Amino acid sequence: AQSVTQLDSHVSVSEGTPVLLRCNYSSSYSPSLFWYVQHPNKGLQLLLKYTSAATLVKGINGFEAEFKKSETSFHLTKPSAHMSDAAEYFCVVSVTTASKLTFGTGTRLQVTL
Amino acid sequence: EPEVTQTPSHQVTQMGQEVILRCVPISNHLYFYWYRQILGQKVEFLVSFYNNEISEKSEIFDDQFSVERPDGSNFTLKIRSTKLEDSAMYFCASRNGDTQYFGPGTRLTVL
Numbered sequence: 301a302q303s304v305t306q307l308d309s310h311v312s313v314s315e316g317t318p319v320l321l322r323c324n325y326s327s328s329y330s331p332s333l334f335w336y337v338q339h340p341n342k343g344l345q346l347l348l349k350y351t352s353a354a355t356l357v358k359g360i361n362g363f364e365a366e367f368k369k370s371e372t373s374f375h376l377t378k379p380s381a382h383m384s385d386a387a388e389y390f391c392v393v394s395v396t397t398a399s400k401l402t403f404g405t406g407t408r409l410q411v412t413l
Numbered sequence: 414e415p416e417v418t419q420t421p422s423h424q425v426t427q428m429g430q431e432v433i434l435r436c437v438p439i440s441n442h443l444y445f446y447w448y449r450q451i452l453g454q455k456v457e458f459l460v461s462f463y464n465n466e467i468s469e470k471s472e473i474f475d476d477q478f479s480v481e482r483p484d485g486s487n488f489t490l491k492i493r494s495t496k497l498e499d500s501a502m503y504f505c506a507s508r509n510g511d512t513q514y515f516g517p518g519t520r521l522t523v524l
Binding site: 332334336341342343344345346349351390399400401402403404405406 | 446471512514
């Protein structure tokens with residue numbers, strides 16, 4: 301079985317400050333991990349993915365995540381938040397890249413002036 | 414940039430009625446998926462589809478649900494007799510390589 305736990309349901313940061321969205325995973329196999337973002341009334345957009353290559357993964361819009369097997373974590377970071385980053389972020393795991401995706405409960409990121 | 418599209422964006426129906434949710438996957442993709450998100454809950458996998466047949470389905474995907482690729486472009490999810498608990502956002506996705514691309518969703522409300 302596979303699962304992800306997003307440790308914060310809501311994160312609020314000031315514009316220009318760092319963003320950290322936390323995710324821990326559980327998987328019987330070496331997982332593929334993803335972060336998706338959902339802006340209001342929009343579909344789920346892929347931010348970045350880890351598929352057993354480099355453990356530090358860079359995505360779109362300045363986001364990156366580091367796969368840490370010893371900690372079973374895949375936290376999402378960004379050095380400087382922008383107002384347009386306000387959205388819902390989902391950590392997602394799959395056993396293989398071909399299989400179904402298992403979603404976390406989501407973290408709502410609020411960015412204030 | 415190619416996108417997955419879904420219609421309608423909102424669907425309101427009476428309990429017991431049949432609904433068909435439509436999706437147009439990205440044109441060169443071969444793997445298709447449906448997920449749903451009940452308000453306030455996780456996004457949940459329903460079914461995956463490849464080569465004109467279901468490749469995997471969840472326990473949610475019971476006999477009330479069916480999927481079809483009626484032509485070369487559409488991918489549909491049918492719910493035969495809707496229940497109140499079917500109210501959710503339904504997402505279609507298609508896959509190329511290791512990435513699933515999602516549509517904007519259809520919000521289904523069952524009254």
